[in-house]
Structures are given as structure tokens and as C-alpha cells.
Amino acid sequence: MINGERNGVPxxxxxxxxxxxxxxxVALNDVSLEIPAGRFFGLLGPNGAxxxxxxxxxxxxxxxxxxxxxVFGRDAHRDYRYARRMIGVSAQEVNLDKFLTVxxxxxxxxxxxxxxxxxxxxxxxxxxxxxALQEKRRQRVNTLSGGMKRRVLFAQALMHDPEILFLxxxxxxxxxxxxxxxxGYIRELNRGGLTILLTTHYLEEAEELCEEVAIISGGEIAAxxxxxxxxxxxxxxxxxxxxxxxVGNDLVR
Amino acid sequence: MTLFDxxxxxxxxxxxxxxxxxxxxxxxxxxxxxLLYVIVFGLALGSRIREVNGVPYLEFILPGIAMMTLIxxxxxxxxxxxxxxxxxxxxxxxxxxxxxxxxxxxxxxxxGTLRGIIVGxxxxxxxxxxxxxxxxxxxxxxxxxxxxxxxxxxLGVLVxxxxxxxxHISFLMNVILQPLTxxxxxxxxxxxxxxxxxxxxxxxxxxxxxxATRYATLQVSDLVPYPTFAxxxxxxxxxxxxxxxxxxxxxxxxx
Ligand SMILES: Nc1ncnc2c1ncn2[C@@H]1O[C@H](COP(=O)(O)OP(=O)(O)OP(=O)(O)O)[C@@H](O)[C@H]1O
Ligand SMILES: [Mg+2]
Numbered sequence: 001m002i003n004g005e006r007n008g009v010p011x012x013x014x015x016x017x018x019x020x021x022x023x024x025x026v027a028l029n030d031v032s033l034e035i036p037a038g039r040f041f042g043l044l045g046p047n048g049a050x051x052x053x054x055x056x057x058x059x060x061x062x063x064x065x066x067x068x069x070x071v072f073g074r075d076a077h078r079d080y081r082y083a084r085r086m087i088g089v090s091a092q093e094v095n096l097d098k099f100l101t102v103x104x105x106x107x108x109x110x111x112x113x114x115x116x117x118x119x120x121x122x123x124x125x126x127x128x129x130x131x132a133l134q135e136k137r138r139q140r141v142n143t144l145s146g147g148m149k150r151r152v153l154f155a156q157a158l159m160h161d162p163e164i165l166f167l168x169x170x171x172x173x174x175x176x177x178x179x180x181x182x183x184g185y186i187r188e189l190n191r192g193g194l195t196i197l198l199t200t201h202y203l204e205e206a207e208e209l210c211e212e213v214a215i216i217s218g219g220e221i222a223a224x225x226x227x228x229x230x231x232x233x234x235x236x237x238x239x240x241x242x243x244x245x246x247v248g249n250d251l252v253r
Numbered sequence: 254m255t256l257f258d259x260x261x262x263x264x265x266x267x268x269x270x271x272x273x274x275x276x277x278x279x280x281x282x283x284x285x286x287x288l289l290y291v292i293v294f295g296l297a298l299g300s301r302i303r304e305v306n307g308v309p310y311l312e313f314i315l316p317g318i319a320m321m322t323l324i325x326x327x328x329x330x331x332x333x334x335x336x337x338x339x340x341x342x343x344x345x346x347x348x349x350x351x352x353x354x355x356x357x358x359x360x361x362x363x364x365g366t367l368r369g370i371i372v373g374x375x376x377x378x379x380x381x382x383x384x385x386x387x388x389x390x391x392x393x394x395x396x397x398x399x400x401x402x403x404x405x406x407x408l409g410v411l412v413x414x415x416x417x418x419x420x421h422i423s424f425l426m427n428v429i430l431q432p433l434t435x436x437x438x439x440x441x442x443x444x445x446x447x448x449x450x451x452x453x454x455x456x457x458x459x460x461x462x463x464x465a466t467r468y469a470t471l472q473v474s475d476l477v478p479y480p481t482f483a484x485x486x487x488x489x490x491x492x493x494x495x496x497x498x499x500x501x502x503x504x505x506x507x508x
Contacts, residue, residue, distance in 0.1 A: 022504055059349040063507055081351040089349060095342035099271055111263025112350035156346075 009073040011037040011164050011195040012058070017067030019050075019057055019219075027053040028064065029219040035197065037072070037163075040190045042210030043199045046247055050219040051199040052092055055166050059087055071164065085113060088162030092169045092199075094149045098142040102133055102152055105141055106159050113160035120159065127155040130185065147174045154182065164195045171205060183209060203240040213239065215246045222246045261356045264347060268364025272330055279330070283372040284379060287322045291315065291380045294440060305442050306473045311384040316470040317439030317463045319376040323398060324434060324459070325426070327369030327406040331361050332422045335413025339505065354501035358410055362493060365406025366399065373398055377470075386470060394469035397482065400489040401462045405430075407492040411499045414506055433459045443475045458488055 012035040019028040027050045035041045043051050056062035058069050060080060069076040069083075076083035096105055103124060110120035128134050131151040136144060141152055150173065157165060167186070171179045187209065190196050200206055206213055207227065214224035223230060223246045227239060236242045272279040295311035302310040338344035347357055377386070388394055416422050437459035443451045454460050465481045468474035474481070500506065 021508065061345055061348055061507055063504075081353075084349055084351045087349070091342075091345065093342065095345055097267075097338070097343040097346070098341060099274070100267075108263055108267055109346060111266075112260050112347060112352065114259045114351060116259070 009037070010034045010070075011039070011072060012197070013068075013070040013073075014054070014058065015068040015070075017054070017057055017064050017069065019053055019062055019064045027062075027219050028057065031067070031216070031219070031221055033214060033221065033224075035164075035195060037195055038190070038193050040187075040196045040209055040211045041198065042206040042213035043197055043216060044201075044203070044206055044213055044243060045199075045216035045222075049216045051216060052168055053219075054216070055089065055168055055197070055199070059084065059089055059166070085160065086163045087166065088157035088160065088164070089166045090153045090157040090168065090170055092172075094146070094153055096141040096149060096152055096156070098140065101138050101140055102144070103128070103137040105152055105156055109156045110159045115160050123159055123161070124155075127158060131155050131181075147178060150174050151178065158189075162194070164197070165189070167196065167198045169199055169201065171200065171202065203238070203243055207239040215243060217247050256356065256359075258356075260350055260352045261360055264352065264357065264360035265363055268330075268334060268360060269367060271334055271364065272368045279326075279368065280372060280375070283322050283326055284375045287318050287372075287376040288379055290318050290321075291376075291383055294318075295380075295383060306444070306475075308471055308473050309384070312386050312471060313442075313467070313473070314440055315377065315380045315384045315386055316466040317437075318380065319373045320398075320401060320459075320463050320466045321434050321439055322376045323369040323373030323402050324405045324430060324462075326372040327365040327402040327404075328409040328412075328426065328430065329365075330368040331365030331406045331409030332413040332416070332425075333409075334364065335361055335410050336416055336419070336422060339414065344506065348506060355497055358407075358493070358497040358500045361410045361413075362403060362406045362496060365409050366402040369402030369406060370398055373402065388470050389472040390469045393482065394466065397462065397465040397469050397485055400485045401466070404462075404485075404489045404492040407489070407496040410496040411492075414496075414499050414503050417505070430459075433457050434463075436460070437463045438475065439463055458484075461485060462488075 014031060014033040017028050017031045020026050031054060043054070045051055053062055057064045058076060060076070071083040071086050074082055097108065100108060106124040106127060107120050110123065128137055131154065133151055133155065136148060141149060144152065150170070154170065170182060186196060198206070198210060210227065212226045213230065215222045225233065230242045231237065231239070234242045234245045236245060291311065294314055298310065304310065305313045335344070412422055412425055436454065437457050438454065443454050446454065461476070461481050461484050464474050464476050465478070465485050468478040
């Protein structure tokens, strides 16, 4: 229904984004990217390629030098209240409010994003169930194990029912069971219309989940396309081969 | 209505929960320390000094001590809260929420303001039986207390954003705020100082705050009262403006 209303407007449009950090590192160099609504999109690339910087530039945590970001056709900077409500972020590094319990983390997050209280409670119940966090709900988040914190982080990102979900290496350091559970869940969310941008270093994960990927290297998009299309273009059997060809070439050059 | 929308109210309530949940660490120690001041300075020295500006010594110093406690409480709350949130990056969640930078600054500042007001009022209430103070102008006192607490809570936000190490926060407290407070006429009237020091004191913003509070409580002051209240109000605005500017511009939050 959402896609219909928006008449094919892409969920995310990034145009000519450049970001130089204060220390002179050019983390993004003229990056342009468009992600259609409802797409499961993978963002791959070696350490330091600029994946997290790209996500942060979209949500306003990093300040790009130049370029434009549009969320469902609306400028993410000028219309920031709208854009930020649309996006949920599960950050690469766990950044939970250590003062709060699991349940409070979820409820406060919903509040920050303007979700009415009743709705937030309902949603929290649902997500606590989903991520098997019911037993931990009254526990302070800083007393949880690393994988448990990750679960809270996903649940938090979903609390305000975003239309676009950024998952920055969500499966780093989680056990196999949670990984499969998470895969199943995000796939289900994607089928329901959620646009997902996933960064990962596990190429089989990208192969398994993503319809389309972009490979970023040295702050530039080195390749992008539907999985099958890329394999064909690079004469590769797997996404991993494509990746190695693209990134490897870059290393040689 | 957008200023006080749900996101803003949520952050503010988080800021309040932060210190009320651990009130044994945030409220009680401030009150005990201040009571010590009241007892040591008031009762011990008071028997010798008797009166300042026609007011019994203990009564004279009580508003200043309350103000000192309020300043510390307000500053500590917001500086620590912002610094912690920034250090562990859970402030990101707030920064990517639909709140404006103005709202974010205001919520952190008001959280600190409330803690300042609570401990400041606590000192007055607890000290009053010893000193026998009756507040002359309660509304003026509330106004001055709010302005001062707001000022230092805003300053705390600013420091919390800019600080890269814990020591920066305590440095400002111990090396700048506390001396300025002691030299701000908490324990004496500027009338008692030599000319040079008296003029110097006029440049100490905390002196004006203490004087305003003393006037509101005891109707005794070193300065002409109403311009002082105006000055205290403008200081609050200026401090908030600076905090807002830092929150929206600093690379320590959005890099
Ligand atoms: N706050 C910062 N200040 C300065 N440089 C930074 C900062 N954050 C990132 N960088 C640099 O920007 C480049 C891109 O970093 P980024 O975190 O976006 O990479 P990434 O693709 O997410 O890597 P990873 O796979 O390791 O998470 C790197 O060279 C990194 O060192
Ligand atoms: Mg990263």
C-alpha cells in the first residue's frame, strides 16, 4: 500500500555525496545510489570502505561536504523530521543507553520517535517476544551479553516501525541460532514492504538475503547490480567471486 | 506544540529518571554537604560574626549556600549525562530521532535545571530551621533559582559536548566554578572587601546570582536588585544560546 501511494518514488536517493573527515580522510567520494522502495539491498566493501560513513551521512550523524539525500523523495536535511521517522538504524557498534532496562530502552526509543505510548507498549511486547527477550526485560542493558545487546539493538531500530531499515553488520558476533532467526525475520519484514540496507562482511549472507548489492571501495561505488546480473557481468559463480574481482582489482590498481 | 512534543518530553523524562533513580547518589550527598556548611560556617563562625548587613550570619549565608548547591547539581547533571551519552554513543539515538537540536539542548538543560532546583530548595528547607529564614519574595526566589539553575545546566551541556575526557568536566567545576562561587559573596558581603576586590567581584557572574537570591530571600543585597534579576535572566539566555550552538555545530556529536 505504501509503495502504491508513493508511485514508484525510490525509498532512498543519494546524489554525489562526498564526505571528508576532520583528519583529511575522504571517506565518501561522489557517491550516488538509489534504492527502490521495498528492495533488500546489500552494501558490501572492505573495512574502511565508507559503508558506515554512508549510513551516518544519510541519517545526519555525519555531515557530508556536499551532495544530496532524499528519503521517499523528500530532502533528508530540510525535511529531517520526516526523514528520520522513516529510518531505523541498527548501528555497527552497540550503543544502548546503559541507564535503562531492556524494556525501557524500547519504550524510550519509541518516545524519541513520537510513537504514542499504547502503541509503543504493544510493539515492545511483540519485539520482546520476537527476539526472545521477555526474560531479560527488566534487566539493565549493560548487564546483557554481547549477543543479547545486539538483539535489543534490532528491536530498538524497529520500535518506531520505520519504512527503511539500516542494518550495519547486524550478524557480527551473534550465535548461529540468532543469525537464522534474524534472517528469517528481516526477510519477512522485507516481504511486508520494508526497504532494507544491509552491510555485511559475510558474502553468503548477502547472497542469501539481498536482491541487489553495491560494492563500495575506497569511498566509491565500484560495482552495483542485481546479484545474478553482477555474477554474469564478472563471469563469476558466486557473489564472493564478484567481490574479490571488484575489490581485488581495486587493490592492484 | 512541536517544541514540547512527545520526543522532547520523552528525552526530558529520561533526564529526570537519570537522577531520580539514583537519588542516593545525586540528591542526598549534595544536601549533606550543604548542611555541613551551614553547621560549620553558620553555627561556628556565626557566634563570632553575628551580623552582616544587619542580618544574622547564618541567615545571610544560607541563600548563598543553597545557590552553590544548586549550581553544582545543575552543572553536574547535564555535563555527565551528555558526556556519558556521547562517550558510549547512545546519544546517536537521540541525534537521529526527529528532535531538533534546539529540543535536544533544551531537554538536557531542563533535566539539569530540575536537579539544581531540587537540591537548592532542599538546602533552603533543611537549613531554614537552623537559620530561621522566612523567604521575603518567593516568586523572585523561584525566578532567580530557575535562571541560575538553567544557566549552569546549559553550561553543563556545553561542557559535556566539548569535553573529551572526564577531567575536563571536573576541571571546570573545581578550578573555575567553585572558586567563582566562593568569591561570589556566599560567605561575606562585598562591603567587607577592599576596593580593588570589590570592583573585581562585580565581574563575577556568580556574585550577581548570589546577590539576587539573597535579595529574594532576605531583602538584603549589595546591588540594586532589579537590574541584577535582569542580568541573571540574560545570562541564562546566553548560556542556553551557547549550548544550543555547540550541540548543533560540534563535530564531537555529528562528525
Ligand atoms: N570519526 C572519524 N574520524 C576520522 N576518520 C574516520 C571517522 N570515522 C571513520 N573514519 C575513516 O573513514 C573511512 C571509512 O570508515 P567507515 O567506518 O565508513 O568504513 P566501513 O566501510 O564502515 O568499515 P568497516 O567494514 O570496518 O565497518 C575509514 O578510513 C575510517 O578510518
Ligand atoms: Mg562500518
